[in-house]
Amino acid sequence: xxxxxxxxxxxxxxxxxxxxxxxxxxxxxxxxxxxxxxxxxxxxxxxxxxxxxxxxxxxxxxxxxxxxxxxxxxxxxxxxxxxxxxxxxxxxxxxxxxxxxxxxxxxxxxxxxxxxxxx
Amino acid sequence: xxxxxxxxxxxxxxxxxxxxxxxxxxxxxxxxxxxxxxxxxxxxxxxxxxxxxxxxxxxxxxxxxxxxxxxxxxxxxxxxxxxxxxxxxxxxxxxxxxxxxxxxxxxxxxxxxxxxxxx
Numbered sequence: 001x002x003x004x005x006x007x008x009x010x011x012x013x014x015x016x017x018x019x020x021x022x023x024x025x026x027x028x029x030x031x032x033x034x035x036x037x038x039x040x041x042x043x044x045x046x047x048x049x050x051x052x053x054x055x056x057x058x059x060x061x062x063x064x065x066x067x068x069x070x071x072x073x074x075x076x077x078x079x080x081x082x083x084x085x086x087x088x089x090x091x092x093x094x095x096x097x098x099x100x101x102x103x104x105x106x107x108x109x110x111x112x113x114x115x116x117x118x119x
Numbered sequence: 120x121x122x123x124x125x126x127x128x129x130x131x132x133x134x135x136x137x138x139x140x141x142x143x144x145x146x147x148x149x150x151x152x153x154x155x156x157x158x159x160x161x162x163x164x165x166x167x168x169x170x171x172x173x174x175x176x177x178x179x180x181x182x183x184x185x186x187x188x189x190x191x192x193x194x195x196x197x198x199x200x201x202x203x204x205x206x207x208x209x210x211x212x213x214x215x216x217x218x219x220x221x222x223x224x225x226x227x228x229x230x231x232x233x234x235x236x237x238x
Contacts, residue, residue, distance in 0.1 A: 001194065001195060001197075002186065002194075003186055003187065003188050003189075003192045003193070003194050004192060004193050004194065005189075005191060005192045006191045006192070006193070007191055023169065023193070023195050024195075025167035025168075025169055025195050025215070025216075026147065026166060026167050026216070026217050028145065028147060028215070030169065030193075030195075030215075047145060048144035048145050049144075050142065050144055050149065067121065067122055068122065069122050070122075070124075072124060072125045072126055073122045073123060073124045073125065074122070074123050074125070074142070074149075075120065075121075075122050075123065076120060076142050076143075076144050076149075078120075096144070096147075096149075096215055097144075097145070098145050
């Protein structure tokens with residue numbers, strides 16, 4: 001493995017809501033994703049999920065409040081907590097989560113990605 | 120929990136080689152550290168270690184090569200691999216690693232931090 005440049009990796013794809021795997025460690029994975037528009041409400045029963053905004057402003061709607069994340073800010077959605085990411089303009093995020101996680105939790109939707117491509 | 124701003128967290132401490140815990144998820148922790156000068160050679164028998172450079176340029180010396188990480192670049196040091204971080208000028212890094220990890224592996228040195236403070 002050599003150094004991974006996050007900006008270079010973001011140049012390799014353009015799809016929204018399609019996380020790409022850029023690293024793996026200790027049963028966890030490092031993902032990059034481009035987000036735009038509203039995702040669906042979902043939760044991950046067993047996995048906490050880390051969102052770090054690399055570019056743009058992301059809103060993470062929770063049932064009782066909305067978290068706003070600007071560039072250089074992160075939030076950890078605890079396991080079991082329903083959330084809906086919402087990106088008015090395109091947002092680039094780095095995610096850190098277990099290998100076992102499912103994209104949309106126990107919900108299967110058109111937007112669901114079953115396997116994350118490595119880039 | 121609310122949004123965590125990485126730059127604001129870095130303003131809260133100035134020590135070098137003293138990781139501060141800013142998040143915990145899935146048995147892993149998110150740490151921020153300021154590095155300057157040469158660390159010691161060490162390895163972590165059971166833990167892979169993720170280094171993301173937020174500011175500056177970090178060299179991670181391995182026995183067979185040196186990895187150079189600039190701002191926005193990361194590297195995962197696999198478990199068992201001896202490494203020595205080296206920062207000619209001050210570097211700010213974000214680390215992901217298991218809660219179980221020991222700062223300098225099985226080596227105890229003056230520089231060793233036994234418990235990471237949460238900020």
